[in-house]
Amino acid sequence: MTRTKNYHHFCPIARSLEVIGEKWSLLVVRDLLRGPARFSDLMRYLGGITPKWLTARLRELEAAGIITRDSQPGRREVWYKLTEKGKGLGPVIEGLLVWGVDNALRPPLPGEAVFPEQTVYATATYHNSKGTQLPQPVEWQIDLDDGKSHAVSFDGKRWRPRRLSDGPPDVAVTADRDSWMRFVTTPRAERELHGLAIQGHPERVEEFLRTFGVLQASMAAVS
Numbered sequence: 596m597t598r599t600k601n602y603h604h605f606c607p608i609a610r611s612l613e614v615i616g617e618k619w620s621l622l623v624v625r626d627l628l629r630g631p632a633r634f635s636d637l638m639r640y641l642g643g644i645t646p647k648w649l650t651a652r653l654r655e656l657e658a659a660g661i662i663t664r665d666s667q668p669g670r671r672e673v674w675y676k677l678t679e680k681g682k683g684l685g686p687v688i689e690g691l692l693v694w695g696v697d698n699a700l701r702p703p704l705p706g707e708a709v710f711p712e713q714t715v716y717a718t719a720t721y722h723n724s725k726g727t728q729l730p731q732p733v734e735w736q737i738d739l740d741d742g743k744s745h746a747v748s749f750d751g752k753r754w755r756p757r758r759l760s761d762g763p764p765d766v767a768v769t770a771d772r773d774s775w776m777r778f779v780t781t782p783r784a785e786r787e788l789h790g791l792a793i794q795g796h797p798e799r800v801e802e803f804l805r806t807f808g809v810l811q812a813s814m815a816a817v818s
Contacts, residue, residue: 601613661677716756729802
């Protein structure tokens with residue numbers, strides 16, 4: 596497949612874009628930063644990509660030393676994972692995520708692929724970048740109508756998307772997917788709790804709402 600990025604410009608930025616600037620390439624890296632994935636996993640999370648395009652991107656990223664294939668004799672599935680060189684793109688992806696939240700965020704358009712687990716990853720990444728601190732460790736659980744529970748935690752130093760621990764969460768949020776996406780994509784100054792039910796110790800709930808910049812009127816409405 597013919598490459599479209601060739602700037603003929605002596606510059607590290609231009610050269611980086613020649614390597615990773617093709618359509619879908621950085622999104623493949625985004626998804627592999629969460630851990631190794633199969634071709635079918637990447638197809639699911641990338642939404643509108645075709646098998647042909649994904650195959651081309653994987654081959655190019657492998658040739659550039661950014662990803663590697665993990666295939667074993669007798670195992671049908673092939674797993675893709677980042678090399679150390681590929682992991683070095685983590686700050687680039689995180690920087691784009693934070694810039695996008697601050698400057699380009701909008702609700703999903705009709706037909707766009709939406710994955711709540713990506714919003715949990717984005718929440719943790721954003722708060723780490725902004726240096727958001729809480730007075731004590733906390734775990735937030737988000738139960739959506741996709742039948743899954745999602746969680747984000749703060750361990751006293753860093754925020755992390757994570758699997759739920761055995762104990763009860765400090766804050767439990769229940770919502771349908773559309774209400775949750777509307778909540779996280781609404782600008783902080785306009786964010787309200789329409790469609791969300793929140794449970795937990797009042798101080799932890801207030802902490803959750805304050806972290807998301809929810810209006811004081813909405814905070815007062817939480818029982």
